[in-house]
Amino acid sequence: MLEVRAVPAFQDNLLWLLRCSVTGQTAAVDPGDAGPILEALGGQPLHQVLLTHHHPDHIGGVDELRERTGAQVLGFARDRHRLPRLDRALEEGEAISVGEEQATVLFLPAHTMGHIAYRFTTTEALFCGDTLFLMGCGRLFEGDPAMLWAAMERLRALPPATRIYCAHEYTLTNARFAVEVDPDNEALRERLARVQALRADGRNTVPGTVAEERLTNPFMRADQPELALGLGMPGASPVEVTAALRQRRNTFR
Numbered sequence: 194m195l196e197v198r199a200v201p202a203f204q205d206n207l208l209w210l211l212r213c214s215v216t217g218q219t220a221a222v223d224p225g226d227a228g229p230i231l232e233a234l235g236g237q238p239l240h241q242v243l244l245t246h247h248h249p250d251h252i253g254g255v256d257e258l259r260e261r262t263g264a265q266v267l268g269f270a271r272d273r274h275r276l277p278r279l280d281r282a283l284e285e286g287e288a289i290s291v292g293e294e295q296a297t298v299l300f301l302p303a304h305t306m307g308h309i310a311y312r313f314t315t316t317e318a319l320f321c322g323d324t325l326f327l328m329g330c331g332r333l334f335e336g337d338p339a340m341l342w343a344a345m346e347r348l349r350a351l352p353p354a355t356r357i358y359c360a361h362e363y364t365l366t367n368a369r370f371a372v373e374v375d376p377d378n379e380a381l382r383e384r385l386a387r388v389q390a391l392r393a394d395g396r397n398t399v400p401g402t403v404a405e406e407r408l409t410n411p412f413m414r415a416d417q418p419e420l421a422l423g424l425g426m427p428g429a430s431p432v433e434v435t436a437a438l439r440q441r442r443n444t445f446r
């Protein structure tokens with residue numbers, strides 16, 4: 194089994210610490226800060242660092258972790274020029290493992306042009322960085338709406354029980370935005386209420402599941418006619434709807 198532990202950092206980042214329960218092998222996903230990871234490890238070894246993309250809040254702790262633990266650093270081959278030094282450069286479709294837990298690399302350009310995700314297959318878990326957030330998605334810093342829609346189509350096709358471990362706790366704001374653009378969605382209203390209760394308790398909302406996202410994430414529902422209607426653009430393509438949603442979300446508070 195893959196044990197997954199959330200390690201909060203900065204304002205709203207979620208770093209992830211993984212451990213294979215059989216072998217004890219560990220990995221940190223997107224350690225933007227070394228301190229919280231070292232503290233969570235409590236002296237246990239760290240074997241690998243898995244990177245999704247090059248932004249500082251995802252890579253800031255890598256060099257210190259490598260120095261202190263000797264962990265091997267894995268990231269996308271095409272982005273090696275802007276990532277910390279990689280011990281292993283990955284390609285789309287490549288297999289990696291944390292102990293006995295196998296994962297596949299998914300290349301999902303949108304938030305950045307070199308963004309990847311790690312999909313663990315036995316334990317159905319997705320570490321998707323800033324591509325997908327619960328009920329939302331990352332800003333399009335480098336990619337375009339067509340790439341974002343392609344990423345959403347790919348992710349929504351994953352097994353419904355797949356748990357989504359994204360890199361930020363943005364769920365409440367995303368849910369409030371989603372209700373605004375998808376007001377008649379009953380599943381969404383129920384989820385907003387659950388998220389509000391969790392946050393009021395000071396608890397994290399991540400992970401969610403692919404099944405929940407399919408029903409409530411407007412960026413995964415950009416091909417539903419009611420989304421286009423609600424945006425005042427009936428008959429618009431999913432890519433046009435994605436562009437309009439992302440633009441509107443950029444200024445939503």
Ligand SMILES: [Zn+2]
Nearest residue numbers: 246248304323
């Ligand atoms: Zn980012």
